[in-house]
Amino acid sequence: MITAEYLECVGLGQIARKVDHGERLSREDGMLLYEHPDLNAVGYLANQVRERLNGNLAYYNVNQHINPTNVCNKFCKFCAFYRTPRDSDAYALTREQIQARVREKLHEPITEIHMVGGVNPDLPLEYYLDMIRAVHEVRPSVHVKALTMVEVADFAQRTGRSVEAIVRDLKDAGIGSFPGGGAEVMSARLHRLLFPKKIDFHGWLECAKTAHRLGLKSNATMLYGHVETTEEKVAHLLLLREAQDETGGFMTFIPLAFHPENTKLDYLKKATAAEDLRNIAVARLMLDNFPHIKAFWIMITPRVAQIALSYGADDIDGTVTTEEIVHAAGAETSQSLSRRDMVTLIMEAGREPVERDTLYHSIGIDALRAPASPAPRA
Template sequence: MQKIKEMIYEQLSTNSSLTPVVDKVFHGKRLTREDGLMLYKEAELPLLGLLAEVVRRRINGLQATFNRNFHFEPTNICMKNCSFCSYKRRFNEEGAWEEGIDELRQTIAKYRDKKVTEVHITGGVHPDRGVPYYVEMVRAIKQEMPELHVKAFSAVEIEAMCEISGLDYKTALRDLRDAGLGSIPGGGAEIFDEEIRQKISPDKATSDQWLEIHHTAHELGMMTNATMLYGLIENYEHRIDHMDRLRRLQDKTGGFNTFIPLKFRRYNNAFAHVEESTTTEDLRNYAVSRIFLDNIPHLKAYWPMIGKEVAQLSLSYGVDDLDGTIDDSTKIYSMAGAVQNPNATTEELISLVKEAGKEPAERDTLYHILERF
């Protein structure tokens, strides 16, 4: 750590205005929103990487984790109208699919003899499926594989199923939890800024609703994840505002496991004219996220979205988790131009981590370590 400190202060000679922020990082003090903006706007990428490494080591040491997981996407039929989405289809539209509980049981059965620990379920906001349907879906999973952790249903899906069923968030989440729901993924957060949200997802759950649903889940004893869509039409102020809202909720509940920056992918949607963020910007965003979010323990690089090479690079910019094996079971990002047929073996993930100079470990969904390599 002393060597990293020396390297950091050598770089500060060209930008002394960052010294107070760097001092805060070294002393474990919380950054203000203004500090976060200064890092985004003024810090060079090498400096950000070193600062993120300081925070990463303080929280997670050199450990970098992954899990053995697969996705089930019940449908891409969706009643929402997000202009950045490449996934949505309407009833009877080419490329639309609906898979029910029977199909889910068949999918789960394929994994009975495999060493998976998690099923991740998310998809379109189907207009005809309410809370009882999804309660039955969770029950079916636990009947087929009782030991499987069910991480399912974004806050956007939960808000919609509650509206369909006429239930409040607490009742719905309690029913889902009692059926076997273990945790909630972080999707649907997008960018919390209300003006941006109105432009990109005007009829989706609001920022306040997203935060309330996660707050309620935390109160019921469920851990959740958090995301941020970046590289679309937001600016650095919007990103810091988004992370600050997450940080404040985490102060209250401690219920977020991990933060996952999600890179906008532009193919097959209304924002195809927007240039995607560069790898340099991706790494900058990971680093600032790690430095600013001092109370969310993990930072994940979702490799199916950014590719394995960039995910490996991100391990030097604050990231300590690579998600999982996936087993070519998700289409959400591949339909927008990301990694096609996403699949990774445990050997691949272990190798990626070791080559980056980190210490690989397999985890479960709640970040309990199952095996170190």
């Protein structure tokens, strides 16, 4: 059992007192939390914040992923998903193909369609606006969470229009929110080293804040487990916290574990479960103004996601249905889980499952809470 005396004894007393009083943690606190040898003590502190904010609830949603194109001209070194137009397996879904994907799942109670893909220079903004409209034609009430800030910035650059004008067009077409990827780790060094063709973090933050000001919520992610330093991760969290103070537009922070297979960094090892839990716990403690922290089961496996629900996370994402991006980089998890799987995973972890929509409105506790078969072991 972790007590106040124990935390004092292992050098976490001051942070524990700040957590107790709801005080903001500093850069130095973030460094200590990342480097402290007792992961369970860090997790214990994160769990206090998690339970203060979200009680015993753990959220999931019923969603479908569609990746409209894998053609991309950004060539990020950590990416296994992108193709050049000359590759035999390069694709860009047509309007009809997108609608067919949506139609295939019409019998499922999907509330969100999550759409991200490559930055394909041959597809104009109009393709994406029409893609959003096409989804709504088939499934009018679904929430479309689509496009990263990288794509939004690219449209602005290509059309010579402002980010604000692009976001307004997307909103008029029916986009509901933005998923939050693309910033990776907000560091000039890593930008130069790993993804120099994408917008840098100044650009990413400006796009996100513009979207928030226009009334669209977004998430934020951090890709960890490659060549980033602890300082860079803490700086990333602080930049997000500052932006959130300004707009309040972020819903969830999602630490994303790097999967090296089939990437230019394939000599690196995958992050361990301990690293996954540490990133979730530190994020929960540092991002005091983010309502939710997600343990994305696709990235870290359902079994680690279950443990993460006691290390700061209060959300395990959704049923997903055919994920391509992380699986291109060797993720061994299944490509989807049923609603019952999600509920069982959460209940086995001792939490209370709540199905939510994208914006965290509860859509009720349902009959799926009845005991079922054990959770899947991916």
